[in-house]
Amino acid sequence: MRKSALILLVLLLGLIAGCGAESETPSPSPSPAPSPVPATATAVPTVGVTPSGPAACVETPLDFQVEPRIPPVTEDDHVHGPADAPITFIEYADFQ
Amino acid sequence: MYLEDTHGEDIRIIYRHLPLVSIHDKAVITAEATEAAGAQEKFWEMHDLLYERQQEWGALSGDELSGKLVEYAAELELDTERFAQELEDGVYRDKILADYEQYQEYGTMATPTYVVNNVFYPQLGLHPFVIDGFIRLVQDPPQQYADVPQVLDPDQGYVATIRTSKGDIVVELSTDQAPTNANSFAFLAQEGWYDGLAFFFVQPGAVALSGDPTNTGSGLVGVNLPYPGYFCGDETSADLTFDEAGVVALFTGGPNQNNSQFFITYAPQPDFNGQFTIIGRVVEGMDVAESLTPTQPGPGEPEPDVIETVLIEER
Numbered sequence: 001m002r003k004s005a006l007i008l009l010v011l012l013l014g015l016i017a018g019c020g021a022e023s024e025t026p027s028p029s030p031s032p033a034p035s036p037v038p039a040t041a042t043a044v045p046t047v048g049v050t051p052s053g054p055a056a057c058v059e060t061p062l063d064f065q066v067e068p069r070i071p072p073v074t075e076d077d078h079v080h081g082p083a084d085a086p087i088t089f090i091e092y093a094d095f096q
Numbered sequence: 097m098y099l100e101d102t103h104g105e106d107i108r109i110i111y112r113h114l115p116l117v118s119i120h121d122k123a124v125i126t127a128e129a130t131e132a133a134g135a136q137e138k139f140w141e142m143h144d145l146l147y148e149r150q151q152e153w154g155a156l157s158g159d160e161l162s163g164k165l166v167e168y169a170a171e172l173e174l175d176t177e178r179f180a181q182e183l184e185d186g187v188y189r190d191k192i193l194a195d196y197e198q199y200q201e202y203g204t205m206a207t208p209t210y211v212v213n214n215v216f217y218p219q220l221g222l223h224p225f226v227i228d229g230f231i232r233l234v235q236d237p238p239q240q241y242a243d244v245p246q247v248l249d250p251d252q253g254y255v256a257t258i259r260t261s262k263g264d265i266v267v268e269l270s271t272d273q274a275p276t277n278a279n280s281f282a283f284l285a286q287e288g289w290y291d292g293l294a295f296f297f298v299q300p301g302a303v304a305l306s307g308d309p310t311n312t313g314s315g316l317v318g319v320n321l322p323y324p325g326y327f328c329g330d331e332t333s334a335d336l337t338f339d340e341a342g343v344v345a346l347f348t349g350g351p352n353q354n355n356s357q358f359f360i361t362y363a364p365q366p367d368f369n370g371q372f373t374i375i376g377r378v379v380e381g382m383d384v385a386e387s388l389t390p391t392q393p394g395p396g397e398p399e400p401d402v403i404e405t406v407l408i409e410e411r
Contacts, residue, residue: 055276055329055352057244060322062237065216069202073110078130078139081100081108087231089099089107092114092199093208094123095130095146096154 098224098395103231111143113192114199114207122161124192129165131188136174145172225393229312238309239287240325247286248279256285256376257407262387265360266380267344268411274331277346277354278375284324284356285406294400298388300362305347306403307357312393320349320357328354331373338365342378342385360385
């Protein structure tokens with residue numbers, strides 16, 4: 001049942017896909033990618049099409065994955081933009 | 097580049113090599129080419145060129161590939177002799193591989209991986225405007241709520257007036273069929289959550305979508321963030337269906353992830369039945385809803401209409 005919701009999402013996405021976005025898809029990762037949804041969120045019972053009791057709301061903070069081990073930006077880095085910019089955007093990538 | 101265009105002097109972009117050697121056989125040599133170009137102050141020029149010409153060099157290997165890279169160096173007016181020699185000697189190879197080993201320690205194996213002010217970008221999709229929305233989210237996180245107080249009396253009828261730049265859209269809330277989610281919507285409305293947010297995805301004949309503080313619709317790529325600090329469970333019902341225009345429902349990227357995003361239908365959407373929680377119906381101002389500017393997130397799209405505020409009243 002949820003699959004068709006995904007198809008819908010993909011269809012909706014299809015409407016916005018043609019904006020010159022990078023086409024490279026993330027490669028499979030040996031360690032699971034950090035999920036933005038803590039496991040507690042999945043503990044909510046699924047409510048089907050038939051009516052059931054009121055659903056619960058579960059606290060799910062916008063839990064940003066801060067990684068303290070990211071090496072600081074140094075002179076050796078390839079930097080584009082001002083050193084005092086409020087946003088530092090690091091891209092880990094290859095060209096293939 | 098889109099990010100530079102949208103953030104100008106506010107953004108500093110760092111590129112670090114993460115050559116996925118096991119599956120990308122040309123990742124190291126192309127990384128070396130950018131380093132060799134960088135030694136002659138043309139790193140970003142080579143970086144851009146390699147992305148641009150991926151199709152061209154992607155099919156080559158060995159000497160042919162090296163030859164092509166030297167051609168690119170010539171195009172960028174580099175000292176090609178030095179460039180070719182450095183590639184041949186593998187001057188930068190050890191450094192690139194050492195960095196790669198280091199980055200693997202914290203598991204950034206997928207490429208590309210983005211980090212915004214030390215926060216990992218959670219693979220919401222690589223559309224520049226979604227990344228852009230995430231940057232804004234990190235820079236200026238929205239108010240977070242640990243719980244949702246009961247603001248609606250279950251025995252009372254309510255209407256929500258969505259005041260937009262085009263006029264009012266009045267929605268009768270389904271407090272009986274979707275008590276939790278209707279209450280959540282009303283709570284956020286009373287908190288001023290929706291004030292200033294855009295109908296950022298408006299497709300005539302389909303839906304008008306709003307309620308995402310980044311106005312980018314990360315939910316459109318199948319992953320929803322818990323913008324208000326919580327998710328609510330689904331409340332779908334056989335009695336409430338997407339049988340007409342003007343149905344108001346919460347938009348989610350998966351089961352039991354109802355948050356602040358909502359949409360209004362422009363036509364019956366039978367495929368949505370059981371998928372999205374309906375919280376109400378438009379009882380007034382459907383013409384206003386239909387006059388919302390068709391748009392979608394992305395550069396060059398029309399400016400979306402904005403919600404001034406959402407008022408909750410007993411009826």
